[in-house]
Amino acid sequence: MSEDNPRPEHRRNAGKKEELQMDMKKNWKWPVKYMPVFDYDRCTRCGICATACTWGEIRLVPESVVDGKPVNIPVANRSSCGACHYCERQCPEEAITIVDTPFVSSHRYWRGDQKNLWRQVDPGNPGHVLLISTGSDSELISYFDHLMFDACQVTNPPIDPLREPIELRTYLGRRDFFAEDISPLLEVKTPILFSAMSFGSINLNVQIAAASAAKEVGTYWNTGEGGLHKALNDFGENTIVQVASGRFGVNPRFFKNCSAVEIKIGQGAKPGIGGHLPGEKVTGEISKTRMIPQGSDALSPAPHHDIYSIEDLRQLIYAIKETTEYSKPVSVKVSAVHNIAPIVSGIARAGADIIAIDGFRGGTGAAPRRIRQSMGIPIELAISAADRRLREEKVRHEVSLIAAGGIRNSADVLKAICLGADAVYIGTAVLVALGCGLCQRCYASRCSYGITTNRPDLAARVDVGLATKALIGLLQAWSDEIKELMGGMGINTIGSLVGNRERLRGVHLTRDELEVLEVKQAGL
Amino acid sequence: MCGIIGGIDINGGKLNGGDFIEAISVQHDRGNGLGGGFAAYGIYPEFEKYYALHIACNNEQAAKAADEYIRAHLYVKIAEDMPTKDLHSIQWHPLLKRYFTTPGPSNEDLKLSNLGPSTVHSQKGIIDAYMKKFVFDFNRSIPDAFVMSCGKNMGVFKGVGYPEQIGEFFLVDRIEAPVWMVHSRFPTNSQSWWGGAHPFSLLEWSVVHNGEITSYGVNRNYLEMFGYKCMLHTDTEVISYLFDLLVRVYGMSVEDTCSVISPPLWSEIEEMQDESSKRKLMYLRQYFPQALLNGPFAILVSNGKEIVALNDNLKLRPLVAAKRGEQYFFSSEECSFEILCPDREKTWMLEGGKPEIVRMKEGAHV
Numbered sequence: 001m002s003e004d005n006p007r008p009e010h011r012r013n014a015g016k017k018e019e020l021q022m023d024m025k026k027n028w029k030w031p032v033k034y035m036p037v038f039d040y041d042r043c044t045r046c047g048i049c050a051t052a053c054t055w056g057e058i059r060l061v062p063e064s065v066v067d068g069k070p071v072n073i074p075v076a077n078r079s080s081c082g083a084c085h086y087c088e089r090q091c092p093e094e095a096i097t098i099v100d101t102p103f104v105s106s107h108r109y110w111r112g113d114q115k116n117l118w119r120q121v122d123p124g125n126p127g128h129v130l131l132i133s134t135g136s137d138s139e140l141i142s143y144f145d146h147l148m149f150d151a152c153q154v155t156n157p158p159i160d161p162l163r164e165p166i167e168l169r170t171y172l173g174r175r176d177f178f179a180e181d182i183s184p185l186l187e188v189k190t191p192i193l194f195s196a197m198s199f200g201s202i203n204l205n206v207q208i209a210a211a212s213a214a215k216e217v218g219t220y221w222n223t224g225e226g227g228l229h230k231a232l233n234d235f236g237e238n239t240i241v242q243v244a245s246g247r248f249g250v251n252p253r254f255f256k257n258c259s260a261v262e263i264k265i266g267q268g269a270k271p272g273i274g275g276h277l278p279g280e281k282v283t284g285e286i287s288k289t290r291m292i293p294q295g296s297d298a299l300s301p302a303p304h305h306d307i308y309s310i311e312d313l314r315q316l317i318y319a320i321k322e323t324t325e326y327s328k329p330v331s332v333k334v335s336a337v338h339n340i341a342p343i344v345s346g347i348a349r350a351g352a353d354i355i356a357i358d359g360f361r362g363g364t365g366a367a368p369r370r371i372r373q374s375m376g377i378p379i380e381l382a383i384s385a386a387d388r389r390l391r392e393e394k395v396r397h398e399v400s401l402i403a404a405g406g407i408r409n410s411a412d413v414l415k416a417i418c419l420g421a422d423a424v425y426i427g428t429a430v431l432v433a434l435g436c437g438l439c440q441r442c443y444a445s446r447c448s449y450g451i452t453t454n455r456p457d458l459a460a461r462v463d464v465g466l467a468t469k470a471l472i473g474l475l476q477a478w479s480d481e482i483k484e485l486m487g488g489m490g491i492n493t494i495g496s497l498v499g500n501r502e503r504l505r506g507v508h509l510t511r512d513e514l515e516v517l518e519v520k521q522a523g524l
Numbered sequence: 525m526c527g528i529i530g531g532i533d534i535n536g537g538k539l540n541g542g543d544f545i546e547a548i549s550v551q552h553d554r555g556n557g558l559g560g561g562f563a564a565y566g567i568y569p570e571f572e573k574y575y576a577l578h579i580a581c582n583n584e585q586a587a588k589a590a591d592e593y594i595r596a597h598l599y600v601k602i603a604e605d606m607p608t609k610d611l612h613s614i615q616w617h618p619l620l621k622r623y624f625t626t627p628g629p630s631n632e633d634l635k636l637s638n639l640g641p642s643t644v645h646s647q648k649g650i651i652d653a654y655m656k657k658f659v660f661d662f663n664r665s666i667p668d669a670f671v672m673s674c675g676k677n678m679g680v681f682k683g684v685g686y687p688e689q690i691g692e693f694f695l696v697d698r699i700e701a702p703v704w705m706v707h708s709r710f711p712t713n714s715q716s717w718w719g720g721a722h723p724f725s726l727l728e729w730s731v732v733h734n735g736e737i738t739s740y741g742v743n744r745n746y747l748e749m750f751g752y753k754c755m756l757h758t759d760t761e762v763i764s765y766l767f768d769l770l771v772r773v774y775g776m777s778v779e780d781t782c783s784v785i786s787p788p789l790w791s792e793i794e795e796m797q798d799e800s801s802k803r804k805l806m807y808l809r810q811y812f813p814q815a816l817l818n819g820p821f822a823i824l825v826s827n828g829k830e831i832v833a834l835n836d837n838l839k840l841r842p843l844v845a846a847k848r849g850e851q852y853f854f855s856s857e858e859c860s861f862e863i864l865c866p867d868r869e870k871t872w873m874l875e876g877g878k879p880e881i882v883r884m885k886e887g888a889h890v
Binding site: 065152154156157159160164167169170171177185252331391394396397411489490492493495496497498499500501502503 | 525537563646712735736738739740741742746749750769774784791792807811813814817818820837838840
C-alpha cells in the first residue's frame, strides 16, 4: 500500500481510549446482508463496477499512481448492496462475487422482522411504511410445485411434437352461441401474454421490446395504467391498453391503437391499494403520455372513483364497449382475494369478456411490504375456484380467464391452464428474461439493469434489439416446452387442457387443498 | 384397445344380428372379455311411439325401487323381463328389465321450470329434455340400477363378457335391424361393470368407441353445465352427450358437429380456398373448444337414421369402411368384412378427422 493512501479510520484511532464513545444511532444500522467481494488479483482497476452499481455500494479508493495517473481500487461500502449482481456480471475480469452474509440473531422467530423494524424507526427517517417491489417472496408453499402432470403409457400414444402438429393457438373473449352478433375475439398464438407494466414503472425501451416480441410471436403486451406512448401506436394489433383508477392517458388514440381494453381493479401484489408515481419521476414523455403536468404526482386512487360496486363496473365496461363500438373485448383484472369466486361470477355477468386474476405472487413496481407479504391468495387456488364457480353458474364457456401472478416457467403456465385458465400473464418473468437480478428495489427507480427506471443514462442500458430477441426467445422456449408436455399427455390442442384437472395429480397436499384445486391425490 | 363394428342398410333392409356376433368374434383379441355390446335400431316397430327403457338392476331391491321410480315419473305401457339365455360363460348378470314408456303421469313433470338446468328452445324439445333429465335422475337416485338405453324403437344389449357371449346371452341372433352398432371391450382406464360396457346411449344416440379421450376433463366440465351428469366412470359417455347437446339442443347439423368434435388443424383451416367454409370452421373451433375430443379415437355414432364414423385428426386408431350395394359397414379391422360382406365392392380407410356419414334414404322406414 502506498504512503499516499491514508490509513483506515479505525487504525488511526487505535489506543486513544478517551475518544471511544458509543453511538446510539448505530442501534438502527441496517445490517449488511449482501456485499461484493473483490478478487484484487484478477481486478484490473478499470472501475467499471463503480459505474455499473447504481446503489452506491462500490466506491473507488486511490491505490497508486502509474505514469502520473491515479489508479483506483474498488471497495465495498457494506451499506447498500441488494444482490442485483449487475457489477458482478459487468466486470470484464470476473473479479467480483456477491456474497450472502446472513444476519444472525439468536431469536429465530424474530429474525426477519427485527431488521425491518429497525429500518422503520431509525431516527434518521423514522416512522415510514416499508416499501418493496416485485412479487411476494413469502415462504408459503407454491401449489404449482405440488402438482404433477399425467403422461401416456401403453393405452394411449404420446405425441411427438417434432412429428405431429401441436396447437397452442387460443381465442380470448366472449362466446355466446345464441347471440345475434359475433363478439370480437383475441387470437393468441401461444397462451402467454405480457402482463401490465406501465410506462413510468418501466421505460420505453422495455415496452418497445415487449411489443415487438408480442408482435413477432402473435401474442399481446399490456400498457399498464400509464397510457400508450406514441412510439407504440403501430403495435395496436398486439396491444392491450389498461384503464385504471388514475385514468392516465385515456384518449381516442389509446382506444384506437389497441386490440382489447383492460379495466384494472386490482393487482395481486397490492390488492385494495392504489399507486403513486412521485412528481420527480413525471418527466417530459411520461407527463405527455399520462396526460398530467410535469412534476405532478401521478396518483392512482385505491378505488376507481366511479366504481363503488358491481353495477358501476358494468357501466364502465359498457362505456368502453360503446366507445370502441363493440369491436374490442373488454377485460377486467382483479386481485386474487378470498371471495374471488363470486367476484369473478359478478364480473362475468357485468359484461366483461375476459377476466384476469392476479395472485399474491404477482409483481409490482412498489407496494407496502406488509400488503405484499400478507394480502391476497395464491393464483392456483383462485383460478380453480373461479373456474368452478363459473361452471356452476353455467357461464364458463362464455368468458375467458387469464391467470397471473407467480408464473415462473412453462410448467407453471400449463398447470394454471389445467386449473382453469385460458391463458396466462407473465410480468416478473419478462424482467428476468432481460437480466433482472430480482433485488426487489424497482421502487427506487435506479435499476442498475436499466429496466425499471426512466433515468435516461440507465434506460440506455437496455438495448431494444437484444431485449426483443430475449423476449421472443422466452415465448418460443416456453411454447416448445409446453408442446413437449402436451405431447407427453397425448393432447394436441391447448383448448383440451383448459380446466382439465384429470391431467393433474396432487402430491403432499391436504384434502381441503385438493378439493379447492379439484385435483385428485396422486395414485388415485 | 377395443373393437368396433357398425352396419347400415340405407333402404331400411334388415341385417341379421347373428352375422354381427360372428363378425365381432373374429376381432377376439381386441377385447379381453370385460365388455361387449350391441345397439340395434328399428327393433320395436309396434311400440315406436314409446321410449324403450332397457334397465339393469344389481338386485331385487334395486329392481323394485327402479320399478317404483319409473312408474312415479312415466306412463308405462309395458313392463317385462328382457329375454335372455342362461350361459356357462356368463356367471353373473344383473336383473334385466324392459319398459315401454312415455312421459307422464303428471303434467307437472313436463313444466319447463321443473326440467332443471337445460337449454330447451322448442316445445318439441321438451319431451326429449324431460327424458334426458329422467335418465340422469334415475341413475343418481337408484345407485344399484342404471339405464342401458332409452331411445324410441331401439335398444342396447350389453354386459361384461366377450361380445359373442353377450350376443348369445341376449339372443341377438334373433334380431333383425337396419342399423347395428357393436363393441368389444378391452378396458384400460376404468373398472369393468355392466354399465361401463358399450354402446353408450342417450335418447336415440348410441356410441361405440375405441380409444381414450384425453380431453375428458374439459368435455365433462362443459357438459355438466348443461345438466348432463357423467356417472358411468368412463370417458365414452361424453361422446353421446356431446352429440345430444350439439345436434338436439343446439340444432347443429351432424356434419358441423363432427367439425366441432374433430376439427381440422388451424393451419388447414387457414389454407382453405372457400371463404365461407373457412369462416364457418373458424367459428366452430373458436366457439366450441370444450366440445373438441382429444386423444386417439375411432368412434361410430348413430341415431338410427345415419351412422357417423369419425377418427381423431392424427388417425391414431384404426377404422375401415366397406360398401356392398346399399349397405355400408365400418369396422376396426377388415377381417370382420369377410363375415359381413365378403362380396363387397369397395373397402377404404377413413382419413383422420374426416367424418364418413351414411344416411338412410328419404322415406326408408326404420
